[in-house]
Amino acid sequence: MDGMDQHGPAVAGDGIGARLRRKEDARLLAGRGQYVSDIRIAGMRDVAFLRSPVAHARILSRRKPEGAEVFFLDDLAGVKPIITRSAIPGYKLSEWPVMAADRVRYVGEVVAMCLADSRAAAEDLCEQVEVEYEELTPITSCAAGRAPGAPLLHEHWGDNLFLQTSFDSGIAPVIESAPVKVELELSCARQTMHPMEGKGVVAWWDHRAGQLVVHSSTQVPHVIRAGLAEVLGIPQAMLRVAPPDIGGGFGYKCQLQPEEIGVAWLALTRKAAFRWVEDRREHLVAGANARQHHYKLTAYADTRGRLLGLDAEVSVDTGAYSVWPFTAVLEAAQAGGNLPGPYDFRAYRCKVFSVATNKPPFAPYRGVARPGVCFAIELTIDAIARAVGREAADVRAENLVPGAAMPYVNVTNKHYDSGDYPASLATVREMIGLDAFRAGPKRDAKGRYLGIGFATYTEQSAHGTKVFATWGLPLVPGHDQAHVKLTPDGALEVKAGIPTIGQGLETTLAQVAHEMLGVPIGDIRVTLGDTATTPFSTGAYASRGMVMAGGAVARAAEVVAGRVKAIAAHLLQAEAKDVVFRDGRIHAGAASVSYADIGTAWYIRPEQLPEGVDTGGLEATEGYKPETDNGVFSFASHAAKVAVDAETGHVEILDYCIAEDCGRMVNPMIVEGQTYGGAAQGVGSALFEESPYDEAGQPLASTLVDYLLPGPAELPRFRIRHTETLSPHTAHGIKGVGEGGAIAPAGAIVNAINDALSPLGALLSDIPASPERVLAAVARARA
């Protein structure tokens, strides 16, 4: 960690605010984690899926190899297609069959399921299945999908739009009167999310429990239980979803998967064990499902660069079907709602098109639309600054919602609860050394062009019931629940339905429990995700875990704490109000008892208990959601300093500074880890990652040779400073932080590139800013 700015507050002890090493790393860093592909079950057989090699076609015929265990859709009797309903008016339903039977709509769509004693043998079977396709014209871009007379993906829709929405706060007067008008057209590439571990599922039949057991690499086990039960047509009680360790999610594992359904169906009908583990090729082909937006923006400003209004058209390249449960239009809803970002302006018009295309179904990726809209609004701010001839950082600062305006309700009715956005920008401006840079050379010794760029964002975290209900999802999250239990020997068991996906919840939830109950952190065991053993949670997504599950653990621990204090008071012959938790024991005045003493009294020596003891015992299940559940807004500013080689188009990040605020930090080290990881993915979006398609709808990046991820050598040393502006709405003032790091890098980095190339007059408008795009921009400027 040397060389990094870290100004996390030092909180003593092991509770909320402590910079505690992660409990789960003892196994994860030693290679002892247990992921789906580590599960071994006697007799387990392997599944491989035959996938469509063409983007859009009618299936004329299918033939199985003689005697082989190959399944088509028709063989999966009773299995329903994935249909994701939404309450949003005008939303059109897609039917996503578990396997394609008469029509394929993207390369990689499952056509057949092949079963053998090994994956290699199952792939041999895939090669022997004969499928005859009659190719149809594919839709490979939003423009093509929206064009009049375009071929239709879902004929009965009459067009290719899952949804079209429009919003207008009343922008007309601004259009007529604003002295400065800036127009931009911007694109974000399609990306493939890259958890360390891809998707995977093992399913088997538990004869003793009479249950179908599904070990899926999923962020949303309790939700998948509902989805699987519905599609398979079985009661939820007959289904247990038990995720093992999960090597990252990012939204990729936030949906009901056709493969999950197929493998679960095998286990259900054959009462045996089956496995499918996604390989990187099917991941890159069938999982290219994120980030692709197209923007047409017109911004209106005064002559000082004060933003007066924004007129936007956003198209999301949504793919062929709607994912379940987050729908095909969550991205569009987030894009339209969040485009105004942290800026203070009152005139906004936005049309958003969710266009069906012959690509994998769009899924919410870390940041959900906000990396795209942050890129769009931040390039817009810089364009305004150029138009009025001022320093972009100054123009940006003057447009941000000021701290004095908090709480602030923005033009799209986002309730910004707290924080000083201009101060965070000022912090990174100072950290990156903008003023000294402006006074110094614009090129380095190698002749590369140097530039600095900024981006500021808000991260709506822990969206509550009200927000999701507005989006009309099939399943609206309410209270997250947790169970806390003191064992007879004085240890603490914490159980929550949210799964652990690498985000450190086994540590941070233990810290919350410790804060409330005082049990030593080493004696707290956290169990997450298994629907058979944990109370309900909709899962790990949308930067909600620490607020929601953390709140539930706090509440359950608080209930148990009250009961512990009552028993302790009796044993110590004191008043419960005088009992305190300190140094791993329970004190009243000079006397103390241990947690084991309390456990012993309840479980083993009940004759020691007080009269009228709470019969709930030493365990409690409680639920939590913030009373104000519009979501709480974390925020940050990022600053990037880059060197651009105008001969090769290569961009090097020389320095990268982050000033962030996520309310009360439960564990600053984990906040930093989330930020590094998110920012690394943001660098990927800015400079490297792209899943291009050709005109036939063929994915051109089907291996990691062609899909470039940034590695350690491509990443800067992120320098972070924290502030803590507590949320007025949540337990302990906590806000979410899981997604934030990924939101700003593309905006900051591309602004820096454009700043660097300003002597040449070159401007980038598409990401990733690949060498080819940089060179093309330079060539355009020279032409």
Added chain:
Amino acid sequence: MKAAAFDYRSAGSVAEAVALLAEGETRVLAGGQSLGPSMNLRLARPQRLVDVKRVAELRDVAADDAVCRLGAGWTHAEIEDGAMADFSQGMLAQVAHGIAYRAVRNRGTLGGSLAHADPAADWVNTVVALGGTLVVQGPSGQRRVASEDFMLGAFTTALSGDEVLVAVELPRLGAQARWGYHKLCRKTGEFAKAIGVAVLDPGSGLARVLAGAVEGKPVTLPQTAERLREGGPAAALALLPEEAEARLAHLAPNERALRVVAVRRAIEAMAEG
């Protein structure tokens, strides 16, 4: 993806490997860092592999004052780490250091890379830039092939199906020798988009300049090299664009420009070094 079924044999000698190759439907496994992924993607489907990992003679090193003969079985990592005495004024170790990632370098071999003949591979371009000679063994014995004649095009070489690449002969660079090697990669460890190499040894009169990663076999720039020998880097740089335009005419102008940048930077690095 899992590879289609195949048989595996481990050869104890080059002769044994050649005999197995002569039976047909067999490919040499010499580290497997390209062949392995190709088989997993089922793009390559050999019925049998003959592994030359344990062939001792592929690790022979023989050197005299003028030439060093390096067995084809050395891994990139061993060359990077200086497992054999340096005869290239540090060039081979530095080139090896830039190949892919250490995990790949630990298994991938000099001979495997040359025989695979990816146009963007480092050894393919380095060996030609040094004007080396490749030693090949087949059923009727050994033959020597000039490096410029070895690679015929992308992923094709002068090796016949029953031959094994045994060794590479490279010139010993003198104490006065200078070299520059520059490749354009978007990220560490990726195959290069463009490669430029320049070598000048005043003692032996060796002067070579090469543009690599050009979609086919590397392209030498003999006139630029001659200028380098006669007039030094500045003179070479003055001629470079003109010769590149003629010899890289098959590339689109923007693609050609990247190779010119790589070669220029190699010459500049040599001048600075």
